Amino acid sequence: MLDLKWIRENPDAFDVALARRKAEPMSEMILQMDEKKRHLQTELQTAQARRNEAAKAIGKAKASGEDAEPLIKEVASLKTSVQQMEADDRELSSQMDELLSGIPNILKDDVPVGVDEADNIEVRTFGSAPTLDFAPKEHYELGADLGMMDFETAAKLSGSRFVVTSGKIARLERALAAFMIDVHTEEKGYLEVSPPVIVRGNALYGTSQLPKFEEDLYKLDTGSYLIPTAEVSLTNLVNDTILTEAELPLRYTAHTLCFRSEAGSAGKDTAGMLRQHQFAKVEMVSITTPEQSEEEHERMTGCAEDILQRLELSYRVVVLCAGDTGFGARKTYDIEVWLPGQDAYREISSCSVCGDFQARRMKARYRPEGAKGTRFVHTLNGSGLAVGRTLIAVMENYQQADGSILVPEVLRPYMGGLESISAET
RNA sequence: GGAGGGAUGGCAGAGCGGUUGAAUGCACUGGUCUUGAAAACCAGCAAGGGUGCAAGCCCUUCCGGGGUUCGAAUCCCCGUCCCUCCGCCA
Numbered sequence: 001m002l003d004l005k006w007i008r009e010n011p012d013a014f015d016v017a018l019a020r021r022k023a024e025p026m027s028e029m030i031l032q033m034d035e036k037k038r039h040l041q042t043e044l045q046t047a048q049a050r051r052n053e054a055a056k057a058i059g060k061a062k063a064s065g066e067d068a069e070p071l072i073k074e075v076a077s078l079k080t081s082v083q084q085m086e087a088d089d090r091e092l093s094s095q096m097d098e099l100l101s102g103i104p105n106i107l108k109d110d111v112p113v114g115v116d117e118a119d120n121i122e123v124r125t126f127g128s129a130p131t132l133d134f135a136p137k138e139h140y141e142l143g144a145d146l147g148m149m150d151f152e153t154a155a156k157l158s159g160s161r162f163v164v165t166s167g168k169i170a171r172l173e174r175a176l177a178a179f180m181i182d183v184h185t186e187e188k189g190y191l192e193v194s195p196p197v198i199v200r201g202n203a204l205y206g207t208s209q210l211p212k213f214e215e216d217l218y219k220l221d222t223g224s225y226l227i228p229t230a231e232v233s234l235t236n237l238v239n240d241t242i243l244t245e246a247e248l249p250l251r252y253t254a255h256t257l258c259f260r261s262e263a264g265s266a267g268k269d270t271a272g273m274l275r276q277h278q279f280a281k282v283e284m285v286s287i288t289t290p291e292q293s294e295e296e297h298e299r300m301t302g303c304a305e306d307i308l309q310r311l312e313l314s315y316r317v318v319v320l321c322a323g324d325t326g327f328g329a330r331k332t333y334d335i336e337v338w339l340p341g342q343d344a345y346r347e348i349s350s351c352s353v354c355g356d357f358q359a360r361r362m363k364a365r366y367r368p369e370g371a372k373g374t375r376f377v378h379t380l381n382g383s384g385l386a387v388g389r390t391l392i393a394v395m396e397n398y399q400q401a402d403g404s405i406l407v408p409e410v411l412r413p414y415m416g417g418l419e420s421i422s423a424e425t
Numbered sequence: 426g427g428a429g430g431g432a433u434g435g436c437a438g439a440g441c442g443g444u445u446g447a448a449u450g451c452a453c454u455g456g457u458c459u460u461g462a463a464a465a466c467c468a469g470c471a472a473g474g475g476u477g478c479a480a481g482c483c484c485u486u487c488c489g490g491g492g493u494u495c496g497a498a499u500c501c502c503c504g505u506c507c508c509u510c511c512g513c514c515a
Contacts, residue, residue, distance in 0.1 A: 038474095038475070038476095041474075041475055041484080042475060042476075042483095042484095044475095044484080045474090045475060045476090045483065045484040045485085046483085046484090048483090048484060048485080049483060049484070052484090054495090055495065055496055056444075056496090058495045058496075071495080072495050075495065075496090076495085090490095200506095241435085242435055242472090243435090244435080244452095244453085365472095367435080367453085370454090372470095373472090374472075
């Protein structure tokens, strides 16, 4: 949600910002509506003030035995018009809210121009693709050959875009998640959280998945939803709270399942477990002051990268262009890991800074030290990392000519010392 | 599934028809005291919005909506959420 006051004061900047998102200018319409609302509000408040004044006078008149009848009549007549104006005011406010809640966040100035992922700009790279003296396989071939990855049975159980993993591959995924959480909590200062994966619409509104992207979500018949990312649960931890400056930044991490309907991605990445309806992800969320958020964004991205570096996986960081940046984000770094089987970089993490966009929706504020009042916090979220995709990356990068998979050094303690996964393990 | 209880300021918690935007405590801010700190004492301290250059003035808000009333945090109705007990169940 954008700040109406900011739009009012910077209508041209607002329209420019919309244009970067390929949206039509809206300032004129919004300002008109705002003008109308404020005019009504002023009128309403004048009437309310008079009503309050008269009501008090009635009390006094009655107490002193004077005739209160004319005042009572006046209040009665004011009452209907006040009620009407109140109703109009509510109507206008909810219209305004609806409109504002559908407008995407303002991009930061340094977000590159562009329409889709082809226009994203590489920021840095790490490592290099492993040199294999054989033709690398894709993860699902490797998994099937090991007998530890079964898409057919999953389809029978659950339909397309599901997988059943088993044995050491299942354990490898669990090991990855545990490793990531341990790094974030023990070295990076994140607090481990085990949150609900079922949330109310209100929480999804706060992080701006709702109202615009309901079709991407799984909705239960209780009216609640399965989370598409733990960003929802973690960020909403501060929903409707006023924090003190001293407690910021807050850093949360969680290992959860995520659920996405993948509406609109039919035919995309259908093979393997790259794009599933259900997947595990380790998420990072930071709640900061406005002054801290930019630096925190770099830091968070670094935390995600560190996981890949320790796994000795090659990756590159790209900054998303305007057209590819999500609705609620001001700026996003994607981390793309090298997949030998696909001969391509694929997204494995996405780290976004949202400014006060989500905070305003959630009413998440803090009291600045030495200043009056409250300010909205800034929120950030990033994957650290998508566990399923990390599993893919490990399998493809650590595959051997005989179809076995070496276990990365840092994961061995989590695998009971196992050094290699083969059909026999 | 059955039966009840509740939703008040950052937090806890009074108020149950009339200057109550709201007692009290904690937290927080400033001051006194102190070598410094703590303690103690004094004072201040809700949020959101309108208007104004500003100081200020005004409005709204005691979960949301509607009603009763000259007047509602307080009474009535509807909704949302939370909790307790019983039943069922992991």
